[in-house]
Amino acid sequence: MSTPSVVDIPTLLEISPQGGVEGRSRRYEKYLGDMDGVYRDERAWQDAVGEHGADELVYWVDDHRYQEGPGALIVGTSTLLPGRYGEEFAVTRGHLHAVADRAELYYCLSGRGVMLLETLDGQASAVELSPGQAVNVPGHWIHRSVNVGDEPFVTLFCYAADAGQDYAVIADAGGMKNLVVADGDGWALKDNPDHAGYRRQ
């Protein structure tokens, strides 16, 4: 048995329902300017950049990782601010795990959102989340958070530290198969006509 290094020491993580992890080892932030090509309505995105600036914060992720490799977990929160780009609600970039069979748990802490889920072979699902609800995302499912409410959509997530993220899989397919669009006071799924199918089997 090797002696655990300092970073393996159990750490208290204070999780804020508004998003944020005291004790985190990392935070990354995404800005409006980073979302080029994500929304189907390019003009609506450009208008938003014109109005708010490319450096407007749109979502951020706090996480805690204590080691690399199989067996270790990454735990953190994702905070996605509300917004609309044309008819589409605000989304995260979305990804498939680079080690595709790695699963992930998302537990809603606050706000109201949808986890949009698709597989490379064309299966699709969308799970609405309110505080107290969680979705267990199996391996091999591309996943993206969507904020369908008026408040920040905050989730606690947990996944294997060796999972990694493949973000290009969505862009290479012309976007995800489904869009989450406004529908009255709620949301609906709409076919994305630009989606050309996922090519990585």
Ligand SMILES: [Fe+2]
């Ligand atoms: Fe993930």
